[in-house]
Amino acid sequence: MNTFGRIFRVSMLGESHGECVGVLIDGVPAGIPLSPADFDGDLERRRSGARGTTPRKESDVPQIRSGVFEGKATGAPVLIVFANTDTDSAAYERLRTTPRPGHADFVALKKFGGFSDYRGGGHFSGRLTAGIVAAGVVAKKVIAPAVADAKLVEAGGSGDVAAAVEMAMNEGDSVGGVVECRVNGLPAGLGEPFFDSAESLLAHAIFAIPAIKGIEFGAGFAGSRMRGSELSDDIIDVDGRTRTNHEGGINAGITNGNEVLLKVAVKPTSSIKKGRQTVDMATGQHAEIRVEGRHDACIALRVPVVVEAVAAIVFADLLLLEQKVPRVARRG
Amino acid sequence: MNTFGRIFRVSMLGESHGECVGVLIDGVPAGIPLSPADFDGDLERRRSGARGTTPRKESDVPQIRSGVFEGKATGAPVLIVFANTDTDSAAYERLRTTPRPGHADFVALKKFGGFSDYRGGGHFSGRLTAGIVAAGVVAKKVIAPAVADAKLVEAGGSGDVAAAVEMAMNEGDSVGGVVECRVNGLPAGLGEPFFDSAESLLAHAIFAIPAIKGIEFGAGFAGSRMRGSELSDDIIDVDGRTRTNHEGGINAGITNGNEVLLKVAVKPTSSIKKGRQTVDMATGQHAEIRVEGRHDACIALRVPVVVEAVAAIVFADLLLLEQKVPRVARRG
Amino acid sequence: MNTFGRIFRVSMLGESHGECVGVLIDGVPAGIPLSPADFDGDLERRRSGARGTTPRKESDVPQIRSGVFEGKATGAPVLIVFANTDTDSAAYERLRTTPRPGHADFVALKKFGGFSDYRGGGHFSGRLTAGIVAAGVVAKKVIAPAVADAKLVEAGGSGDVAAAVEMAMNEGDSVGGVVECRVNGLPAGLGEPFFDSAESLLAHAIFAIPAIKGIEFGAGFAGSRMRGSELSDDIIDVDGRTRTNHEGGINAGITNGNEVLLKVAVKPTSSIKKGRQTVDMATGQHAEIRVEGRHDACIALRVPVVVEAVAAIVFADLLLLEQKVPRVARRG
């Protein structure tokens, strides 16, 4: 249930205020070079600290615990963990019986019968995306020379991301955003006609990212308002290149060799200083909740690198499945 | 690759102009009553014939070939097939080398090396949704008393669906639409924190439906433009009921007991009479293509029942997994 | 639950006295030639009629209902069904409440709450192996030029199969046997170190065959009585060829390029004319049972072709997974 993929398989683990978070990756092609430094760039992009993100200083130092030998993947499962060091659980004690609106608190209580680690969101924490990003770094090596590239194109409904974030911070509130991801360099033929369509797999993995509430491919919802004659992407050469790309590089569930284009909607975090209403589960009494802990005014700022990671994971798996990438890297 | 689900497992099969289309369903709880008449209502909703849909008269008579005995599911796999009778393949001959923009033709060629059954879309045909709808009928019995209810709320960008369809027909063009689906009566606790979040599974299955290019839960993309204080659904009782439902009944990937609400974007079909540009794969020459066969001016008209089916399939699986529904129905 | 395989995926369906039995095969490489005649040889080997097998005349005519076009696999799921025609259910009526020792009757009652199709064993019938054999025919084409070859090497404990069968028939009793299977022509490197070892996958699939109660690879149980110095297969060249083959062509769960050798133990059928004791589930009274229907004195006679099929299915999947066989056949 915490695993995704058929050949390149990613399993998530850990808790925000437990010992560690991490990821187990099976099916990594033997021979791919992997060193801790490879992860720096993407982890830095995910890390908090920028204006609008939580000041928690996370020790995002990836520890490669298995599956790598002499700097290269061995073909055995790769375990990467991040130790938790800067945890401050005191602020969460009260949340044990008073679920925060828009958070996992209530559903965790219902699903796991109160046995969850409630501190800092526990296993539900956004901190687990460090593991996704790490798996994405590996996946990006698998899909190369194809490249996934995501960015935040809108925050709080505006293209002026910085201004929107600033305003939310000043008000003790939060804003969401829209992340756009483009994947270039993929061959045609990835994905299946129905249940494992490229869109199915991408959406499946994207909705594993906390705070995502929507996804669209190509023209997406706007496309549903076009005419067929307008939406239709004329084919202009025998490689299937199209004049426009309203379909987002995927026809009938299968990549067509054009740029894969998707957008995701990121909700504003519900961890805000403004008061909201909830109920004390022990007493049934109404309660007001204000989150004073360290949180993000615009969690969407940290999402692009996670979306890239997930897109790379999906295509790594599909490329291996379609034998477009070998199971063992060439020596050299 | 053509299978979805962990316990309640659905596999699709068949071709538009082959012998049949159908579905194999594993994990159906033993004892559930099943007769061909149970399928009439939903199949009728999917069937063509309404204004704006193809005049092809499909013989959507479900044949239950296995897994049912004395009117009840036995617990063994249920095979349901629909024979193809009203097929007219002549119109497709030319498409063999001239891929229609926006269709599976090009990607099928690339993926399956030209061995696909190209007639009427073959295995990629929307006709395979008859199998999904049939599986949905079974799934709806599993999830009862929970109910999935979907409808077309917009076509061609307008709430006046009939007018939009009429206009498209007059112009030899097509329109898309937006389908809204609500599922009521589900318990809290369905779905997993990350890769098998309820949103992941729903989106995965929804994108198996042809022509879907977007999905959003609750406030979705509009929610990404709200403030956190505005989006946040206040909790008003110990059952987790919320004042608003901007999250669409799902927090942190897990149902919270409120109505599950999702919307999907359906693109306008690219099978239109208006000319579009493509390339003859054999010669590399540009070509114009006009589809003269029987097609839908607004395929979205037929999508709601398929979305309902898919939602029911997802929740049937999750309810079985969470032991909220027994593997064997009670006698009596 | 009724599905096996990761890429080449086989799902079983049907009932002995229902409409049909069959198999759905996903992941068949596009372009593989497939015609009904291809199945004749193996189905004939499985078919009853030989001395010692049931006189039921089964209409083992495979109907390819999907996934094949112009004589070749399209890459879409292949559905093959066998209609049931020569069914005589009267003899089974009494078994509804009086489970036969050694049969599925009791466990089916417990597992499926009495909703099973009890006629002729229903979904548990050995007749479903027709579907396995059909899938095996397809798989054999995938693994070629590698070849799986199985034969009955022992019946009733004796190498004189014919004599053992004759004796059992004369006594209204039954005998089991040992089937040996050899697979030649496989590359080294198939299988995984632990849970998906080649032995794990072969054993998994072999124990899907009714009446199998044991499996061993290479020297097997006899090997457990050897010394290490005796069992150890000396390596004699850089291709890994070994002087002996006590390991059965598999080291550490992975094929080593030598012949894969396995043996399976087939129990004697418990459908015999001799009286056995059971209990009437309705009354709790002891009852004697003698099976008068049409049955096999030595079901093991029909097992070799099923073992071959299963071995081919496993290796088809592993060869696809390891990219030793392409997903699309070459044209020509």
Add this chain to the structure above:
Amino acid sequence: MNTFGRIFRVSMLGESHGECVGVLIDGVPAGIPLSPADFDGDLERRRSGARGTTPRKESDVPQIRSGVFEGKATGAPVLIVFANTDTDSAAYERLRTTPRPGHADFVALKKFGGFSDYRGGGHFSGRLTAGIVAAGVVAKKVIAPAVADAKLVEAGGSGDVAAAVEMAMNEGDSVGGVVECRVNGLPAGLGEPFFDSAESLLAHAIFAIPAIKGIEFGAGFAGSRMRGSELSDDIIDVDGRTRTNHEGGINAGITNGNEVLLKVAVKPTSSIKKGRQTVDMATGQHAEIRVEGRHDACIALRVPVVVEAVAAIVFADLLLLEQKVPRVARRG
């Protein structure tokens, strides 16, 4: 590929001479008490040190890194690792190009292109069974009050295990053995008719244990030499109790409520002091190999607890699947 199970899912990881070995367990019911001390008994049974086992002093201290909070499983994935401390890799350097007969060396080279961690067997090492045993400890809590109990009933072909081991040690040789496992307290109805028969799943998991070359259920191979009238287990009450248990508690792939009985053949380890022949892969020259490192004269001595673990893992998964065990433990 390194994962087993449908709900209770076990993934293995690590290398013998890397940083650690371990296991990731998904689907552990929330609320099950888990502390490091729970693992002591079974890990002690697996540990080396007894006469006939390697003198390597492994630090089998399980570190529970995730999924447990306040002494109980949270429902999130449980990561358990064992740090490697007493590693001595010098002896393995030569093996890099000279594969040991009967070991993973040659197949690892072929499968992973020479990128494997060759030290101490790397990911193929029997040391990884520490992780299986740890998962088994958790699984045993899930299946309780059912109990799995395994023991070595034969070594070197003799019931006098101690004498056989002593002889092998004196000769610088090794012996194999037969392990018998009994599982009591299971309900009827576990397992599926074909591909996921109880025997299929047990065999699949058992063959993940290094050095296993055979498995049989109930009378097994001996049963294949009985008559049907002799093998058949008479049913003596409405609970399905049988007079004999030649079927090993499984009919038609499904548990019948009687004791599940299986035996496995363990080969003698090929790591022996006696000289064996192999080939230097770099030069193609024949070479003699004598293993001087620390090894087991009778690896079978350490197998029973691993077999128990694997049986418990299989039945934990089946009990959850059949809803005989809740997903969340009762508080109390």
